[in-house]
Amino acid sequence: MIQAVGDDIEILFSHEKIATRVQELGARITEDYAQAEELYLVGILKGSFIFFADLARQIDLKIKCEFMGISSYGASTESSGIVQITSDLTCSIENKDILIIEDIVDSGLSMNFLCKNLATRRPRSVRICTLLDKPENRKVAVDVDYVGFQVPNLFVVGYGLDLAEQYRNLPYVGVYHEPS
Ligand code: IMP
Ligand code: MG
Secondary structure, three states: OOOOOOOOEEEEEOHHHHHHHHHHHHHHHHHHOOOOOOEEEEEEEOOOHHHHHHHHOOOOOOEEEEEEEEEEEOOOOOOOOEEEEEEOOOOOOOOOEEEEEEEEEOOOHHHHHHHHHHHOOOOOEEEEEEEEEOHHHOOOOOOOOEEEEEOOOOOEEEOOEOEOOEOOOOOOEEEEOOOO
16 A cells, blocks of 8 residues: 655545445435436546545446636635636536535635636536535635545645645545654
8 A cells, every 4th residue: 555655644534434435425426416417526626536536436327527626825725715717617517417526625715716606607506525524624604515524623635635746646534744
């Protein structure tokens, strides 16, 4: 198994635990959207790419895969709330059922921005599915419909999540500890 050799990362959710949870989420989504003609999964890059790939394969429905890049600018690792779309959808979502696939909802500012933005495109419905939820740090309320795991207010990496573009390939989610 890939380890972050020499780095201090404390495993929070093992690959096995994540796989079980992703299976449960996929089953729930499959049930909830059973009547939908088609479901548009919108993965938020880059952090959701591994979760997206695993979850998509646990959803037994007719799906379309779309991706968006968003980035929030501001000081340090704190989200500023000024969100920019760096890469947009390739199609109209008018009258479509949309499920946003996110890695982690932290302050909520990114999802708040995105939901408002997508709403202007007149979809039939928009829901959010996030692997991780860090509710202690919320600055704006966000309706998150599907949550993999709640995490404490600590910086986590792995399974798609990065620290300065590192650690995305770890098969688990862990807490990053600054080297002492
Ligand atoms: P929000 O706008 O504060 O909710 O920011 C969400 C985005 O910040 C996520 O999509 C992540 O890309 C990033 N982020 C927030 N917390 C963490 C973390 O603990 N580890 C890695 N990325 C994080
Ligand atoms: Mg993100």
